[in-house]
Amino acid sequence: MKIVICSDAAQTRRLAAQVLAQQVRSKPNSVLGLATGRTMEAIYAQLAEKAQNEALDFSDVTTFNLDEYIGLAANHPQSYRYYMQEHLFGLINISAENTHVPDGTAEDVKAEARSYENRIAQAGGIDLQLLGLGENGHIGFNEPLSALNSRTHVVTLAQATLRQNAGMFNNDMEQVPTRALTMGTGTILDAREALLVVTDAKKAEIIARVIEGPVSALVPGSALQLHPHCLVLLDAAAASRLTQREAIFWQMQHDPDLRALLSA
Ligand code: GLP
Numbered sequence: 001m002k003i004v005i006c007s008d009a010a011q012t013r014r015l016a017a018q019v020l021a022q023q024v025r026s027k028p029n030s031v032l033g034l035a036t037g038r039t040m041e042a043i044y045a046q047l048a049e050k051a052q053n054e055a056l057d058f059s060d061v062t063t064f065n066l067d068e069y070i071g072l073a074a075n076h077p078q079s080y081r082y083y084m085q086e087h088l089f090g091l092i093n094i095s096a097e098n099t100h101v102p103d104g105t106a107e108d109v110k111a112e113a114r115s116y117e118n119r120i121a122q123a124g125g126i127d128l129q130l131l132g133l134g135e136n137g138h139i140g141f142n143e144p145l146s147a148l149n150s151r152t153h154v155v156t157l158a159q160a161t162l163r164q165n166a167g168m169f170n171n172d173m174e175q176v177p178t179r180a181l182t183m184g185t186g187t188i189l190d191a192r193e194a195l196l197v198v199t200d201a202k203k204a205e206i207i208a209r210v211i212e213g214p215v216s217a218l219v220p221g222s223a224l225q226l227h228p229h230c231l232v233l234l235d236a237a238a239a240s241r242l243t244q245r246e247a248i249f250w251q252m253q254h255d256p257d258l259r260a261l262l263s264a
Helices: 009-026 038-053 080-087 109-122 159-168 185-190 201-212 220-226 245-254 256-263
Strands: 002-006 031-034 062-065 067-069 128-131 153-156 179-182 193-198 230-235
Touching: 002 009, 002 245, 002 256, 009 031, 009 038, 009 128, 009 193, 009 230, 009 256, 038 080, 038 193, 062 080, 062 109, 067 080, 109 153, 109 179, 185 220, 193 201, 193 220, 201 220, 201 230, 220 230, 245 256
Parallel strands: 002 230, 031 062, 031 128, 128 193, 193 230
Antiparallel strands: 067 179, 153 179
């Protein structure tokens, strides 16, 4: 893992948008893996701004989202398809047919999971996978104890996730769907590059387990320790529980890739 500790959340988001923009500039037909959640909103806003002001061109880009709630249609304001339309797709010049989000209303959700894996493979695999982190350590909707080599599948959401995401459902846990489709942890590990973005003190303990703890199904994000090209962007608050901060700052000062990212 390469880790960057930013001074604040704003710098974290700015660098994340920069990494995504750089990917699209260097490979205009990139296949991007995308994520949802509050952390991503400001990142997508910056990408949309770059599309407008810096002519960042998404016309050849293909995207695959990590996950979707089962039972929510594309026009449901809490569906991830709706979120993506609002926060990114509707603001950039991407072709609708190049954007993929698992279909949570599919009659046969298991068949939809298999077909999603096939579509990713047919697109040539994911070049760069953007990831957030659940407070319980989930990536996508791969909850604690799920297999670390899983492919796109149907999951039952953990109670912690229902609690964490209730904010988007009138603070009512009962309204949060209990099942979802998600890329598997194995699918995520297959992306050629991974970008994990974590901000806020409330994630300090879990990100320390992701980065410094043992690789364990109890903390699905810890599987990223096995990814050969994973960049982690943290704000100072999220990084506050890491024991290896000094080593991380040393690497930030001496790794040419990180220096280039930080000085751009
Ligand atoms: C949801 C998504 C995850 C995301 C998480 C983080 O649960 N399924 O992919 O990582 O939210 O959310 P937030 O950024 O709001 O903390």
